[in-house]
Amino acid sequence: QVQLQESGPGLVKPSETLSLTCTVSGGSVSTNNYYWTWIRQPPGKGLEWIGYVYFNGNTNYNSSLESRLTISVDTSKNQFSLRLNSVTAADTAVYYCARDSMVGSINHFDFWGQGTLVTVSS
Amino acid sequence: DIQMTQSPSFLSASVGDRVTITCRASQGISNYLNWYQQKPGEAPNLLIYAASRLQIGVPLRFSGSGSGTDFTLTISSLQPEDFATYYCQQSYSTPFFGQGTKLEIK
Numbered sequence: 001q002v003q004l005q006e007s008g009p010g011l012v013k014p015s016e017t018l019s020l021t022c023t024v025s026g027g028s029v030s031t032n033n034y035y036w037t038w039i040r041q042p043p044g045k046g047l048e049w050i051g052y053v054y055f056n057g058n059t060n061y062n063s064s065l066e067s068r069l070t071i072s073v074d075t076s077k078n079q080f081s082l083r084l085n086s087v088t089a090a091d092t093a094v095y096y097c098a099r100d101s102m103v104g105s106i107n108h109f110d111f112w113g114q115g116t117l118v119t120v121s122s
Numbered sequence: 123d124i125q126m127t128q129s130p131s132f133l134s135a136s137v138g139d140r141v142t143i144t145c146r147a148s149q150g151i152s153n154y155l156n157w158y159q160q161k162p163g164e165a166p167n168l169l170i171y172a173a174s175r176l177q178i179g180v181p182l183r184f185s186g187s188g189s190g191t192d193f194t195l196t197i198s199s200l201q202p203e204d205f206a207t208y209y210c211q212q213s214y215s216t217p218f219f220g221q222g223t224k225l226e227i228k
Binding site: 046047048049060062063096098100103104106107108109110112113114115 | 123153154156158164165166167168171172177209211213216217218219220221222
C-alpha cells in the first residue's frame with residue numbers, strides 16, 4: 001500500500017517561501033505512469049491542483065501559480081518537494097501531496113497524504 | 123481551462139435514500155472524469171475514475187455515469203458513513219475540481 005506524508009513548516013511569513021516535502025513509502029517515485037502531485041485546499045473551500053513532477057524531473061504547473069512555483073523530485077530519497085515563493089495570506093491552505101496515476105489514458109489521484117495546514121501570517 | 127460545475131452544492135438526505143449528484147464540464151471531456159469523497163479533517167478519497175469505473179475497495183452502492191459534458195454520481199442507498207463532501211474532477215486537460223457537494227443528514 002502506497003503511503004504519502006507531507007512535512008514542513010506550518011507557519012510562513014508573508015513574502016517568504018513556502019517549502020514542503022512529501023515522502024513516499026510502499027512504492028517508488030521512479031515508476032512509470034505516476035505523476036507526483038501537489039493539491040491545496042483553503043480553509044472551508046474547494047480543491048486546487050498546484051502541479052506535478054515526473055520521476056525524470058518533468059513538471060507541469062497551474063498557470064496561476066507558475067511564476068512562483070517549483071516542484072522537484074529526489075529519487076534517491078523517494079521524495080518530492082514544493083516551493084512557493086512570495087506567499088500571501090491567499091496561500092493559506094491545507095496542502096496535500098498525491099499520486100496521479102495513469103490507467104489507459106485516464107489520470108486520477110488514487111493515493112493522498114493526510115495533508116498539512118500552512119498558514120501565512122506575520 | 124475546463125471548468126466543472128456541480129449541482130446541487132448542498133443536499134440533505136436520509137439513510138437509505140438514493141441520491142444523485144451532477145457535474146457539468148464547460149466543454150466536452152469524453153470520460154475523463156473522476157469523483158472523490160472527502161470527510162471533515164481527511165484527505166479526499168477516490169471513488170470513481172474514468173466516469174464509471176469503481177476504484178478498488180469502494181462499495182458497490184456508488185456508481186458513476188456520463189460522457190462529454192454531463193456526469194452523475196449515484197449512491198443507491200445512503201449509509202451513515204456516506205455523509206461527506208463530494209467533488210468531481212476532470213483530467214482531460216489541466217486538472218480542475220468542481221466546487222463540491224456537501225451531503226448532509228436530513
